[in-house]
Amino acid sequence: MAQTIIFLILAAIILGCGIMAVTTKRIMRAATYLMFVLFGTAGLYFLMGYTFLGSVQVMVYAGGVVVLYIFALMLTGRQDKKNPTVSLAKKFAALVASLCGAGLFLFAIITHQFAENILTPPSEQTTPVSLLGEQLLSSDKFGYLLPFEIVSILLLACIVGSLIIARKH
Amino acid sequence: MDRLNDILNIVLGIHVDISWFLILSALMMFIGIYGFLTRRNTLAILISVELMLNAADINFAAFNRLLFPNGQEGYIFTLFSIAISAAETAIAIAVMINIYRNLKNNFVGNLDKLKW
Numbered sequence: 257m258a259q260t261i262i263f264l265i266l267a268a269i270i271l272g273c274g275i276m277a278v279t280t281k282r283i284m285r286a287a288t289y290l291m292f293v294l295f296g297t298a299g300l301y302f303l304m305g306y307t308f309l310g311s312v313q314v315m316v317y318a319g320g321v322v323v324l325y326i327f328a329l330m331l332t333g334r335q336d337k338k339n340p341t342v343s344l345a346k347k348f349a350a351l352v353a354s355l356c357g358a359g360l361f362l363f364a365i366i367t368h369q370f371a372e373n374i375l376t377p378p379s380e381q382t383t384p385v386s387l388l389g390e391q392l393l394s395s396d397k398f399g400y401l402l403p404f405e406i407v408s409i410l411l412l413a414c415i416v417g418s419l420i421i422a423r424k425h
Numbered sequence: 426m427d428r429l430n431d432i433l434n435i436v437l438g439i440h441v442d443i444s445w446f447l448i449l450s451a452l453m454m455f456i457g458i459y460g461f462l463t464r465r466n467t468l469a470i471l472i473s474v475e476l477m478l479n480a481a482d483i484n485f486a487a488f489n490r491l492l493f494p495n496g497q498e499g500y501i502f503t504l505f506s507i508a509i510s511a512a513e514t515a516i517a518i519a520v521m522i523n524i525y526r527n528l529k530n531n532f533v534g535n536l537d538k539l540k541w
Binding site: 257258259260261263264267270271274275277278279283286287290293294297300301304305306309312313316317320321324325327328329331332333341342346347350351353354355357358361362365366368370371372373374375382383387388391392398400403407410411414415417418419421422424 | 436437439440441442443444445446447448449451452453454455456457458459460462463464465466468469471472473475476479482483486487490491492494496497500501503504505507508509510511512514515516518519520521522523525526530531
């Protein structure tokens with residue numbers, strides 16, 4: 257199926273750019289690689305047929321969070337000169353720890369018998385956005401009105417809080 | 426050319442199921458953990474945290490799409506998760522700008538005023 261090829265391409269982009277984002281020396285390049293990882297994740301959401309989620313991912317992450325990173329990088333100036341690096345032994349220990357953890361996770365995932373549902377091309381009945389909107393704004397049994405409003409209050413608190421934290425004393 | 430066609434046919438015969446998404450997100454999670462453990466700049470650490478959050482979001486969406494396609498819980502949870510991680514990023518960057526203003530750099534080795 258075409259899904260397989262698209263998934264493999266997106267997985268290669270995500271893993272390659274992810275590894276580059278955590279190993280590259282320059283922070284600006286790390287932010288750029290992170291942006292490609294986020295685009296790859298958005299591609300996965302589109303592949304699953306969750307188009308609204310993919311658009312939110314592109315808008316919030318690639319359009320908001322990465323721009324915020326780049327602004328913060330530029331505001332905090334050049335720091336490449338005396339960039340302290342971790343010793344090789346610590347890097348090796350971190351690598352061993354992550355490889356062990358990843359091996360454990362992969363073992364658990366591969367040995368577990370999941371339902372044999374395969375990824376089909378997105379069709380009309382895979383979560384229309386209208387249904388999502390009704391569910392987000394309804395207070396019925398499967399409604400999410402309260403979390404929706406709480407998130408809006410959280411965002412307001414976050415705006416006020418970041419202004420207070422970052423203001424000049 | 427024949428061999429290429431054979432390979433293409435084999436790849437087209439393989440179907441993506443839930444474990445592919447879980448493996449991808451597990452690898453992404455541990456790439457993030459590796460970055461979190463080895464980086465010394467707060468912004469680079471935040472980039473690694475962002476990788477881990479995205480790995481978790483992929484899991485929510487994949488579980489919803491492939492195991493429970495009739496519900497919308499994973500979809501909506503991912504939306505909330507994206508909103509909350511954006512809020513977290515904004516606060517973290519405000520804190521980092523404050524750190525930079527006080528210490529003139531952003532390295533975690535210098536952040537020991539609150540240690541004892």
